[in-house]
Amino acid sequence: ARDIRLAVVAGDGIGTEVVEQGLLALDTALHGGAVTVSTTDFDLGARRWHATGETLTDTDLEAIRAHDAILLGAIGDPSVPSGVLERGLLLKLRFALDHYVNLRPSRLYPGVASPLGNPGEIDFVVVREGTEGPYVGNGGAIRVGTPHEVANEVSVNTAFGVERVVRDAFARAAARPRKKLTLVHKHNVLVHAGHLWRRTVEAVNAEFPDVTVDYLHVDAATIFLVTNPARFDVIVTDNLFGDILTDLAAAITGGIGLAASANINPDRTAPSMFEPVHGSAPDIAGQGKADPTATVLSVALLLEHLGLPEAAARVEKAVADDIVERGQVERVRSTAEVGKDLAARIAG
Amino acid sequence: ARDIRLAVVAGDGIGTEVVEQGLLALDTALHGGAVTVSTTDFDLGARRWHATGETLTDTDLEAIRAHDAILLGAIGDPSVPSGVLERGLLLKLRFALDHYVNLRPSRLYPGVASPLGNPGEIDFVVVREGTEGPYVGNGGAIRVGTPHEVANEVSVNTAFGVERVVRDAFARAAARPRKKLTLVHKHNVLVHAGHLWRRTVEAVNAEFPDVTVDYLHVDAATIFLVTNPARFDVIVTDNLFGDILTDLAAAITGGIGLAASANINPDRTAPSMFEPVHGSAPDIAGQGKADPTATVLSVALLLEHLGLPEAAARVEKAVADDIVERGQVERVRSTAEVGKDLAARIAG
Ligand SMILES: CC(C)[C@H](C(=O)O)[C@@H](O)C(=O)O
Ligand SMILES: CC(C)[C@H](C(=O)O)[C@@H](O)C(=O)O
DSSP: OEEEEEEEEEESTTHHHHHHHHHHHHHHHHTTSSEEEEEEEOOOSHHHHHHHSOSSOHHHHHHHHTSSEEEEEEOOOTTSOTTHHIIIIIHHHHHHTTOOEEEEEEEOOTTOOOSBSSOOOOEEEEEEEOSSBGGGOOOEEESTTSTTOEEEEEEEEEHHHHHHHHHHHHHHHHTSSSOEEEEEEOTTTSHHHHHHHHHHHHHHHTTOTTSEEEEEEHHHHHHHHHHOGGGOSEEEEOHHHHHHHHHHHHHHTTOGGGOEEEEEOTTOSSOEEEEESSOOOGGGTTTTOSOTHHHHHHHHHHHHHTTOHHHHHHHHHHHHHHHHHHHHOOOOOOHHHHHHHHHHHHHO | OEEEEEEEEEESTTHHHHHHHHHHHHHHHHTTSSEEEEEEEOOOSHHHHHHHSOSSOHHHHHHHHTSSEEEEEEOOOTTSOTTHHIIIIIHHHHHHTTOOEEEEEEEOOTTOOOSBSSOOOOEEEEEEEOSSBGGGOOOEEESTTSTTOEEEEEEEEEHHHHHHHHHHHHHHHHTSSSOEEEEEEOTTTSHHHHHHHHHHHHHHHTTOTTSEEEEEEHHHHHHHHHHOGGGOSEEEEOHHHHHHHHHHHHHHTTOGGGOEEEEEOTTOSSOEEEEESSOOOTTTTTTTOOOTHHHHHHHHHHHHHTTOHHHHHHHHHHHHHHHHHHHHOOOOOOHHHHHHHHHHHHHO
16 A cells, blocks of 8 residues: 655645645545545644745755655735745745756646637646746845836746756657647747757757657737647747746636646656635635636646556546536536535545 | 938838838927927948948947937848948947937737726836847857857847946936836856946935835746736836837837837937847838837837927827827728828827
8 A cells, every 4th residue: 555645734724724625625535445545734824924934944944855645735915025935935836846847737628718708728837847947046136225226037947957847848748649739938038048948958858759849038928828828739948937937827718717837847856736726815714606627637646647547537537527517507616615516526 | 401411221121111100200399399300311230231231330330429329220131231230230230329328118018909908007118228138249259150059149248338328228227207117137256247236226226215216136027027017117227128128018018110219329429329129020011110219219219319308298198198098999001001190190
């Protein structure tokens, strides 16, 4: 019998509510099989910061490292200065655990309303780099608060960092029917970083001759995401462009309430982390209004990553089936009700 | 009698074709009035670069400076390495002539098809900073082409630069019926630059107490652009975020074929530049297929900037009326035909 040690970071706002349903889905998917789950709760986020001033201590980090995976709800609260929890906790986890593949699938499930009039078939995945770019925290400011303030932000890109995520994206593209990879950057302006990305994609393409490659500037990519999203299969892009594109991708496929993500360390030198794309949504927190679907879909990505593809498929199918019914029934369900309905479908 | 000295940079690809119609619209709008236009053509772009290796010489720049305004078609060609013309010509003009307000209005004209199923009323303007941010060209790379390459891009933001564009955006918001300004940034990650922008917006708000201010992270802004674009009135944002948001804004309002822009030096220490948002579109160049409407709308912005609001209004109305008919008549018109039809409407 195999036991999965799962670190649970419910976090802030609706995080707790959606994680509860994610765990229910996980338990249900594994029920009666040879694999069990033991969870450890980590008290991280706004409450902890207010109480202790801590975001993520070395002790927390080492404890988390001893797990096989992390399920994260949401981080962030208006009562905490902007950047403190994002940089000190969420991004610190992604960086410290070397989550260099930030995987965000976008699929328009049958029955889901898209804001696009004629969305077509949307089924692509964004491979967002997770440990470099403008997210490195390599900025600074002088003369802050004076008329002479200068605030810089540095985007750092390395051959090492770009190559490993590009290779991962090629492998994913090669495993999909359409075998198509689109690099998104802005190499006509960000010439140094952009040309590194471009050269790397060209070089790694030699290892994956079956994969067709094209390129879009990030501005043009946003146009195609609303005029012809069906053109996309796998997108590989930098940390910031990936952040922007995946929110837009979520919007055209029915909203961030459905968008799952995985922060993957493909070398498995540290646990990967699974989290919905949405934030802590303090405006609806504690009211049982949050849609746990994105978290449940993130659990499917977790199962997949842990080598349990059948369980993952059951979770995904439960969501797809539930979504078809949502389009037909006019009933507002609470977070717990959606979780219960999904669990019932997973149980089969 | 007043004579407007107009520098014309037709540029590459469809640039020549659309600029010809832009000039026809301009001449027609001023015909019979007290204001005349004298144009100087500047041979800049891919052809010149191939012939001489030059992008924009000091002599070109000084000659352009002696004009009241610039009309630009499009810059860029696949035969020129990426970045050469963008950085060496287009961005050099924006930076050298201190075009710190890159103004991009987004309006869904009645009769225009939007990719959004239920677009609502779209009528906002993006004030994109034009002389700072990641566009400053302040990056570099070491060990290029080796496994140890590091490529950095630096976003530079100054109190001076942010304050002047924020003040301009507030003034524009104050002059509009809804008086609403949305700052778009990513201050939870780009904390130094983001907090400078945020503090500046808060400070300048005191001078414009009638203007309501809100804030969106750039990723969330892309969501609202497709789910509720009517929420936007004036957006103020940095150079790169503005680049991305305005292409998306163009897409939801019928495409870059209709999107106008103005690179404004509000202090009038150098000529402002008016250009369609679209590029040189080499795939359709020379075929009379390009839609000159974005250039004609850019001419309206030019007239407005030169203190000729009635002529500007005539041009805008001609476009609006023409667009209504487009929705009704199933006829593909050439670039020149659209230009002629617009001119006929401007003539009245
Ligand atoms: C909360 C924020 C730091 C984060 C990001 O920018 O990566 C979020 O937007 C996301 O996409 O996961
Ligand atoms: C061509 C390119 C340098 C330019 C930009 O990024 O500003 C274009 O995309 C634009 O929006 O005018």
